[in-house]
Amino acid sequence: MSVLKAVQDVTDRIAARSADTRRDYLNRLDAARAKGVYRAALSCGNLAHGFAACSPTDKARLAGTKALNLGIVTSYNDMLSAHQPYETYPAIIKDAVRSIGATAQVAGGVPAMCDGVTQGQPGMDLSLFSRDVIAMATAIALSHNMFDAAVFLGICDKIVPGLLIGALAFGHLPAVFVPAGPMPSGIPNDEKARVRQLYSEGKVGRAELLESEAKSYHAPGTCTFYGTANSNQMLMEIMGLHLPGASFVNPGTPLREALTREAAKRALSLTAEGNDYTPVGHVIDEKAIVNGLVGLHATGGSTNHTLHLIAIAAAAGLQVTWQDMADLSEVVPLLARVYPNGVADVNHFHSAGGMGFLIRELLASGHLHEDVKTVFGSGLSNYAAEARLIDDKLTFEPAPAESGDPKVLTKVATAFSASGGLKLLSGNLGRSVIKVSAVKPEHRVVEAPARVFHSQQGLQAAFKAGELNRDFIAVVRFAGPKAVGMPELHNLTPALGVLQGRGFKVALVTDGRMSGASGKVPAAIHMTPEALDGGPISKLRDGDLLRLDAEAGTLTFLGDERELMSRTPATEDLRGEHFGMGRELFAGFRALVGAADRGASVFA
The missing domain is CATH 3.40.50.2300 (Response regulator)
Incomplete structure (x- = not known):
């Protein structure tokens, strides 16, 4: 082949x-x-420790060199x-x-x-x-x-x-x-998403949401x-x-x-x-x-x-x-x-x-x-x-010659899309990735003013206060691996989905992650360089005009680029995010971790 x-x-x-x-x-x-990976390479004391808890039959086998x-x-x-x-x-x-x-x-x-x-x-x-x-x-x-x-x-x-x-x-x-x-399978996934969105809008309470979630994860x-x-x-x-x-x-x-x-x-x-x-x-x-x-x-x-x-x-x-x-x-x-x-x-x-x-x-x-x-x-x-x-x-x-459900799994000749679901976004803000397979074509290009947040909680508070009923690109920064360990921000999906459903053009730009369940709202994630490293995302301000174009693979600041680069990077006191729930034990990881485009690993 x-x-x-x-x-x-x-x-x-x-x-x-x-x-x-x-x-x-x-x-x-x-x-x-x-x-060698054989027990014979171990000393008798080493080996005795290694099989002390085993049954007599297993001990006999482990004591030999062939089993x-x-x-x-x-x-x-x-x-x-x-x-x-x-x-x-x-x-x-x-x-x-x-x-x-x-x-x-x-x-x-x-x-x-x-x-x-x-x-x-x-x-x-x-x-x-x-x-x-x-x-x-x-x-x-x-x-x-x-x-x-x-x-x-x-x-x-x-x-x-x-x-x-x-x-x-x-x-x-x-x-x-x-x-x-x-x-x-539990309740249909679209029903689960519907209840989550209703909860975000305050139309159902916690009891209804928990009942729905428990029927999904059951x-x-x-x-x-x-x-x-x-x-x-x-x-x-x-x-x-x-x-x-x-x-x-x-x-x-x-x-x-x-x-x-x-x-x-x-x-x-x-x-x-x-x-x-x-x-x-x-x-x-x-x-x-x-x-x-x-x-x-x-x-x-x-x-x-x-x-x-x-x-x-x-x-x-x-x-x-x-x-x-x-x-x-x-x-x-x-x-x-x-x-x-x-x-x-x-x-x-x-x-x-x-x-x-x-x-x-x-x-x-x-x-x-x-x-x-x-x-x-x-x-x-x-x-x-x-x-x-x-x-x-x-x-x-x-494997079967034909799909049992062509709406779920299809042949190459009848592919749902000619290209895959993940794309690289590049531009004067750095590099990021976006999952477009679940984003409808009419939502894949968003040009709108930035609204900048230093935490997902800040965005959620603004949504609940009714401050986001307009076109905007949410910038959630100081969520990168060096800053706070690069958490997933999947909890933002329901709120942004509600705003998109109201007819507003919305998108997300972040140095954090989204879930593997990244969905219908365009999200430029894993932005690198991250804000804590002084990347361009750290210099954005409310009202800056941004353009996210998932079709062209670009994410761009549309103002005076030289003026943007001359700005002093924003800072954030993250000490409160480095303690509690064991986070204080991971200071060494935050210091050693590499950039997102290198795997966000402490080994490379």
Whole structure:
């Protein structure tokens, strides 16, 4: 299968740009493999500590040099619906590998916070940094050198990127990611959005809003809208780190358990002891990263991955830029409409043909690299399939030839849009990204005076006071990674949506983030340089005329540019935002974090 020239050009550009850093990474991988990952490399005292709590049978296996040992890194907690199903996974995994004469141990746990719980709250300031904490916690879990391979149990926003960054630090080990799946569908997403908007307008109370939300988020499993959590699952599958068809199977089903058991066995089949050595550092290369970016565009995925994929790539020695993403967006068709880019949820997407249908379509049209390594063998065409249980046996069958619902998932020939859902905005204010797949064409160009705020609370207060009933572009600054950890500002969506619904031209410009559920209001996010670094956003004043043009890919201050640059940057006393809810412990992260267009990472 040949790949489109535009896709190959981006891939070649990444490879050339990354030649030295990728070579260094692969050399470190080879050196780690040469040192060995076997228990025999440990002293007797080391090893005795490592299996002291095991059963006699497992101790006997671990004391030898031939039996394989699988590490389990888990994000289980029972407060968050997406991670609650993982409670039983270690026992399932251990039972599965014992059946083939191997052992498994929970190597460690990583924190898993929920942006849905912390939206608009002080805890949200820790959200982005939790990704890098999870990466470090993963490294600690695997640092005991007891494991021949690892499986990673994680679903949501920062958890999967953090786990993968940590896994890539142990790039000589095979790694299989094991999802838990989405909860069953609740109330329709458009109904949930309608009640949120009514609450913002004061037309319904908290009781009605809570009732609506509880009917949407109602059971174990991932939230069903297509935000960062479900974008994560799409990425793990299209990049070859899941089993085929594994992403969106509901929790608590026989198929879900069968996939978990097979994932554990598959991880051990890929070790250096066998004939199919496939370490994660070889799976994640420039072609896999490009495949992930193509999948992100084709599904209208989360804007958070304009940060995470850069950080993930860097962990594998690859240098990816927003321009790479923007160039791919121009040639990748939009094939899925899942809320907020439509009214369907991921269960509907899966039923319509899901990842197997999507991957087959994109392979056939030359948008994906087929010649990649995956945990299911060489070649991405293995993933143009769906997982099924037939007579209690896990099988992988070809994806359906036709979509079960063309309004949710369609073919390349009938794409919803000729280009992807994410775009780069450039201009005299810096660079930012915007998700346009859910923004109607008539709202994609906004030229209006700025209204400047130093917090999302300031904008919400102005809205409640009736001060925003006009055309304007909201500038919410001092929300960047160095300032306060780059929180999501998704709580602004209902208010801005109300104003847009009233017929006003509105948009958002911010150095903060929006949710993976970025929706119908145009939002230029991840603005860099951020305000705390003295970027142009710090020099804007109320009334400055701005133009956001998502079609042309520009964000521009329309006044005297020299006068703008001569202004003294605004300042903000952020000390009150650096304490409480644990934020004081992250001063080092705020000091070390890089810019948004470099992944907003403390590692690069």
